[in-house]
Amino acid sequence: MKRVLSGVQPTGDIHIGNYVGAMMHFVELQQDHECYFCIVDLHALTVPQDPEELRNKTYELAGIYLAIGLDPEKSTIFVQSQVSAHAELAWLLSCMAYFGELSRMTQFKDKSKGKENVSVGLFTYPVLMAADILLYQADYVPVGNDQKQHLELTRDLAERFNNRFGETFVLPEPLIADVGARIMSLTDPTKKMSKSDADENGRINLLDSPDVVKKKIMRAITDSESVIRYDPENKPGVSNLLSLYSVMSGLSIPDLEKKYEGCGYGILKKDLVDVVNEKLKAIQDMYYGFSRGELEMILRKGREKAEAVAEKTLHDVKSKMGLVMF
Numbered sequence: 001m002k003r004v005l006s007g008v009q010p011t012g013d014i015h016i017g018n019y020v021g022a023m024m025h026f027v028e029l030q031q032d033h034e035c036y037f038c039i040v041d042l043h044a045l046t047v048p049q050d051p052e053e054l055r056n057k058t059y060e061l062a063g064i065y066l067a068i069g070l071d072p073e074k075s076t077i078f079v080q081s082q083v084s085a086h087a088e089l090a091w092l093l094s095c096m097a098y099f100g101e102l103s104r105m106t107q108f109k110d111k112s113k114g115k116e117n118v119s120v121g122l123f124t125y126p127v128l129m130a131a132d133i134l135l136y137q138a139d140y141v142p143v144g145n146d147q148k149q150h151l152e153l154t155r156d157l158a159e160r161f162n163n164r165f166g167e168t169f170v171l172p173e174p175l176i177a178d179v180g181a182r183i184m185s186l187t188d189p190t191k192k193m194s195k196s197d198a199d200e201n202g203r204i205n206l207l208d209s210p211d212v213v214k215k216k217i218m219r220a221i222t223d224s225e226s227v228i229r230y231d232p233e234n235k236p237g238v239s240n241l242l243s244l245y246s247v248m249s250g251l252s253i254p255d256l257e258k259k260y261e262g263c264g265y266g267i268l269k270k271d272l273v274d275v276v277n278e279k280l281k282a283i284q285d286m287y288y289g290f291s292r293g294e295l296e297m298i299l300r301k302g303r304e305k306a307e308a309v310a311e312k313t314l315h316d317v318k319s320k321m322g323l324v325m326f
């Protein structure tokens, strides 16, 4: 069975972009793949976090993983920092990664722009991500479009290691959806929907109430043409709504264009509110049913399963690199 690994940071509010770009695919993949899904709290530390908030968000994300349909009997769900092999392999790989290649990562450039004290962790973030993936010998990594460059770096590092020390790592392939891999902000459809965007109205959070969802979608930026057509370059706002609608409803974009031919944006938005709220209700009904004790039990089991696989890879890597093993 092919292996899958992916992770989400327990920061901010998990939004519909995270869901349609990555998380909803986790649920499909667990049916016929050996899946590992982690809560990447070490990645969250690359920018300042409030300790109590980070812990709460970690439990929240565990609950969301289960609420969207991840089944702990099928998928291994765990917290990254609880499997120390992630940090260890990240160090070993960082000794093989080049300063120049990390400097070219666009996410680092975006997140460090204009900031004075940028952590070294933010710079080496993609190496930790490579360690997450390579430890589990993952064949596939379902991610949103923004992670494509990091995946390429992961493959480069794996290849470099294999060439120098012999076949060790599987070269992972990104799984990036055709529709929904880059959901844009509702208030500025030229930038991606993001947890760290100060403008709350730009994103729909998975735990938003129906009224809040309605307000955000009805206020979403469109254009003055009033024609419902998928054209991301000239009509980024409407195209973004169509992408969301398509992924959430299962209807294709051409079908939606046909359905709303001659209609105004208001009708499209109103229907999208219903589609989104129906989906979020199902997630929220599940989410609020888990106790912290139940979540801890699932995460503890996940840690044990993940650790067994990760330790095996780490042992092999250390031995090949010439570290003393006894």
Ligand code: AQP
Pocket (backbone or CB within 6 Å): 007, 008, 009, 010, 011, 012, 017, 018, 019, 020, 021, 022, 023, 142, 143, 144, 145, 146, 147, 180, 181, 182, 183, 184, 192, 193, 194, 195, 196, 197
């Ligand atoms: N707007 C998006 N559209 C589609 N997919 C997206 N992802 C993120 N934003 C979008 C995908 O969600 C997964 C989890 O993301 P993450 O927690 O690792 O952090 P991120 O990519 O940095 O996401 P955010 O929401 O933009 O957070 P901040 O603001 O903290 O940077 C990933 O697979 C990602 O591709």
